[in-house]
Amino acid sequence: METITIKDIARALNLSTSTVSRALRNSYEINNETKKLVLEYAEKMNYRPNPIALSLxxxxxxxxxxxxxxxxxxxxxxxxxxxxxxxxxxxxxxxxxxxxxxxxxxxxxxxxxxxxxxxxxxxxxxxxxxxxxxxxxxxxxxxxxxxxxxxxxxxxxxxxxxDNFFGSYQATEHLIKTGRKKIAHLTSPFYLSITMERLDGYRQALEDNGIPFDESYVKYCHHGGMMTSENETAVQELLDMPEPPDAIFTASDRLTTSCLSVLHQKHIRIPEEIAVVGFTNTGIADLLNPPLTAVVQPxxxxxxxxxxxxxxxxxxxxxxxxxxxxxxxxxxxxxxxxxxxxxxx
Amino acid sequence: METITIKDIARALNLSTSTVSRALRNSYEINNETKKLVLEYAEKMNYRPNPIALSLxxxxxxxxxxxxxxxxxxxxxxxxxxxxxxxxxxxxxxxxxxxxxxxxxxxxxxxxxxxxxxxxxxxxxxxxxxxxxxxxxxxxxxxxxxxxxxxxxxxxxxxxxxDNFFGSYQATEHLIKTGRKKIAHLTSPFYLSITMERLDGYRQALEDNGIPFDESYVKYCHHGGMMTSENETAVQELLDMPEPPDAIFTASDRLTTSCLSVLHQKHIRIPEEIAVVGFTNTGIADLLNPPLTAVVQPxxxxxxxxxxxxxxxxxxxxxxxxxxxxxxxxxxxxxxxxxxxxxxx
DNA sequence: GACATTTCTGGTAACGTTCCCGAGAACGAT
DNA sequence: ATCGTTCTCGGGAACGTTACCAGAAATGTC
CATH class of the missing domain: 3.40.50.2300 (Response regulator)
Structure with missing residues (x-):
């Protein structure tokens, strides 16, 4: 285990480091017997090439x-x-x-x-x-x-x-088909590619189903969900609207949990008062209260x-x-x- | 950005690598002007020492x-x-x-x-x-x-x-104080240190409260919870007992979720029929159905x-x-x- | 003015590995 | 016997860095 090197092998076998190196790499220009000798000794001494030296x-x-x-x-x-x-x-x-x-x-x-x-x-x-x-x-x-x-x-x-557009479209359409009309979207900073694509899918689903897109139903969380307080404020703002949403579509894991958290605190019934669907890969979506409809990424x-x-x-x-x-x-x-x-x- | 080296600096400044090296490490034996020269050039060329070379x-x-x-x-x-x-x-x-x-x-x-x-x-x-x-x-x-x-x-x-003993004792005692008497324990392989300690805490809490320890209420999952089927079988066995438990204490995250999963499938009401407490650090324990009593590790x-x-x-x-x-x-x-x-x- | 000491710098080896170059021995061919 | 091949191996450099050893110049001491 004492980190034996090629030099050690060379010395022990009375060979040069070049020869040992080549024997180890099974080079054609090394005699079979020498090769065997080196290989066996290396095996016996548990030789492992030094990755640092190789990297250098x-x-x-x-x-x-x-x-x-x-x-x-x-x-x-x-x-x-x-x-x-x-x-x-x-x-x-x-x-x-x-x-x-x-x-x-x-x-x-x-x-x-x-x-x-x-x-x-x-x-x-x-x-x-x-x-x-x-x-x-x-x-x-x-x-x-x-x-x-x-x-x-x-x-x-x-x-x-x-295919964020598709995932988002599908989720939004599902909300519409289950009877929701005032669908909010809680999402990440607008300059992220995924944000735009998800927003587009959401918007397209609304329009294809005759529901006008309403910018005030879209909340961007600039810290990408890392700041719980920001997320929760956003949800709160949604609830305080004159026409609060009857569904919230969340674009990431943390956004989803923040959203659920606020709705629970406010004793808002899911899905009766507000339905929730979110992008998430949590393994326990079906253990949540209620079990969460989810857009799952592969x-x-x-x-x-x-x-x-x-x-x-x-x-x-x-x-x-x-x-x-x-x-x-x-x-x-x-x-x-x-x-x-x-x-x- | 082209990964400049000490040699490059030495060549450019007409110095030796030793001098440059020492100047960079702010050695006392280098002339202040030389030092300044080297430092400034290194800064300008964005010199970064090669960690691989240092490792070697x-x-x-x-x-x-x-x-x-x-x-x-x-x-x-x-x-x-x-x-x-x-x-x-x-x-x-x-x-x-x-x-x-x-x-x-x-x-x-x-x-x-x-x-x-x-x-x-x-x-x-x-x-x-x-x-x-x-x-x-x-x-x-x-x-x-x-x-x-x-x-x-x-x-x-x-x-x-x-302090697994303490955590386990506390959880078990809590189950007893809330009225449970037939408390099962779902845990990891018996040869792990944490398994034994948690088992001891569980057993001690039972005995301190006049409840005899019953080995048949303890289930070991040998794959440490990685094999869902094994976990679920264990829970199933618990439910099939002549005197099924009125509480289950689970020793790890995955064991906890497996347990909840089976109870849900069987439509067993928590906590009315069976109470559950588990070791877990999931951030969404309070979003579960029902919100989960948890032993949380720091x-x-x-x-x-x-x-x-x-x-x-x-x-x-x-x-x-x-x-x-x-x-x-x-x-x-x-x-x-x-x-x-x-x-x- | 002779010598000791300080100040500053350069050369070189070493970490472990591979690759290029060269070279001795054996061999067959001419 | 001489030459060109083939087979087999060793020597040295290189990757980037630091430490040890040495040495030149400058300064100080008596």
Whole structure:
């Protein structure tokens, strides 16, 4: 276990480090007997190549960096599981960093990961990131990056997203079909790609069903849901309107829980007074009170696909002629929080 | 941004690398003007020392490895946040690995982290780990390790745990005081330290209140809650008993949700028919149906303290005369899932 | 003015690995 | 016997950094 090196093997076997190195890599130009000797000794002494030395030499590390807003969120932890399973099989290690929705920490993490010579980056943007130069410069320099879920519009690289428009349209339409007409939308900062797409789906569903879009029913939470007080204020404002909504459609996990929390405090009955449907990947949506109708994102699969694309980029550095943006479908799981007011299905 | 090195600076300023290196570290033996020259040029060119080279040279990395069962669990993700906040302030980076409750992956992660030259390890044992030689050998070699929550009995190093006996006693006593007499306990594999301690607290509370301990009310889930089917079978067995319990005390997050899930499926009313209290750190316990009485662990603080101890170990390699085992208190948050049967408080 | 001391800087090895270059031995071909 | 191949191996440099050793110049001391 004493971290034996190639030099130690060379000394012990009275060979040169070059020979040992080549024997270890099974080079054709090494005598079979020598090879066998080295291999057996290495095995016996439990030789493991020093990844640091390799990184220094080759400027790469067989590892990929992941930068996400937070891990204490089921969507992201499932995403990580998807990433890890593929990376693991392909011989890559995964280094995880949280931006905590902070631009500064996103930049700091990016720089560190780069100095640590990760071979590629998987990133989901912080909700406070508007300046993207740190990623643009990296792409210029040839660092492979794949964006997931929260992706930048103006950067050309692979992206894995969900069809937010569709998911949002479906959720809104479901609310309408179950009898709601005054549907509010609680969402993230407007400059995030996902915010706009979800808003568009929401708006389109309303219009397709003859309900005029009303901007005052849309609340943006600028801290991306990280600041509970802000979320709760937004819900409160909705309730205080002259015509309070009869349904709330929330665009993220934390927004959803904040919303439920306020409605409970106010003893507002769900779904009788206000129906709720939200984007969320929590595993216990059906244990909530009431069980929550949810737009679920295929987080695991998103992790898989993003990692596959990234590793392909890493291992085939010739620039692909065109970058993909894969859009996966969300699924709407209908539960009691949106049960019909009138008796129909 | 093109990763400038000390050599580049030396060449540009017509100095030697030694001089530049020393100027950068503000060595006393370098002329102030030279120092200023170097510092300014380094700043201008955005010089950043290459951490890989430093790691190779010094066999350390200013980073600490974290090995936990899974991140998709609020206790552990809060723990990580606690770890990160301290580590970040002390200039350390955090590398997270999941064992997924698998012994093999725990060992593999450990080895990798060691080869990556992390300066220390923070570990919460996989529920399937019984052989601890991989950690023992490391400690022998002087690697600082601090265990958290799921700790080994026979290894002598710093440990951060919660007072499982107390938490368990408190929860059980609460069930008794609210009128339950047939209290079941759903728990993790018996060889984990936390399992035994929680069982002891449960048993002691029963005995102190004149309720005989009945082994058939205790169910061990050998996969640590990772296998939902196993958990659900266990609950089912409890329900099928000639004298089914009127309360279930669950020892972990996943066990708790599995339990609630089965009770819901069977349309068993909580708390009227069966009360439920569980160890959990989920942020949405009060949004559950019914709101869940919970034993909450001070995950963030555990992360803080463990990291402080670890960094102290790293930076003061002289062996401490005695290792600490800090035991933090859990808190019992009472909600409706254990509301009294009779009207009293 | 001779010598000791301080101040400043350069060269080099080392961390572990791989790759390029070269070179000796054995071999067959001419 | 000489030459070109093939097989097998060793030497050295390089990745970026710091520490040790040394040495030149400047200053101080008597």
């Amino acid at each position: 030499r080759d400027s790469k590390s067989k590892s990929i960096g992941v930068i996400i807003p937070e891990i204490a969120n089921n969507f992201f932890s499932q995403l990580i599981n998807g990433i890890e399973s593929i990376a693991y099989n392909m011989g890559y290690h995964v280094v995880i960093f949280q931006s905590h929705e902070s631009y500064e920490r996103e930049v700091a993490n990016t720089n560190y990961l780069v100095s640590r010579k990760v071979d590629g980056l998987l990133v989901s943007l912080s909700s406070l990131t508007t300046d993207l130069t740190h990623f643009e410069e990296l792409l210029e320099k040839g660092m492979p990056i794949v964006f997931i879920d929260r992706v930048p519009k103006n950067i050309d690289t692979h992206k894995i997203v969900v 987080a695991l699969d998103m992790g898989h696909q993003a990692t596959e694309l990234l590793i392909r980029l890493i291992e085939h550095p010739k620039k692909p002629t065109v970058f993909e943006t894969r859009s996966l479908k969300t699924s709407l799981i209908i539960r009691e929080s949106t049960a019909s007011k009138t008796v129909d299905v | 040279r010094d066999s350390k990395s200013k980073s600490i490895g974290v090995i936990i069962p899974e991140i998709a669990n609020n206790f552990f993700s809060q723990l990580i946040n606690g770890i990160e906040s301290i580590a970040y302030n002390m200039g350390y980076h955090v590398v997270i690995f999941q064992s997924h409750e698998s012994y093999e992956r725990e060992v593999a992660n450990t080895n990798y982290l060691v080869s990556r030259k992390v300066d220390g390890l923070l570990v919460s044992l996989s529920s399937l780990t019984t052989d601890l030689t991989h950690f023992e050998e490391l400690l022998e070699k002087g690697m600082p390790i601090v265990f958290i929550d799921r700790v080994p009995k026979n290894i002598d190093t710093h440990k951060i745990v919660v 995950a963030l603080d555990m992360g803080h303290q463990a990291t402080e101890l670890l960094i102290r170990l790293i930076e003061h390699p002289k062996k401490p005369t005695v290792f600490e085992t800090r035991s933090l208190k859990t808190s019992l948050i009472i909600r409706e899932s254990t509301a009294s049967k009779t009207v009293d408080v």
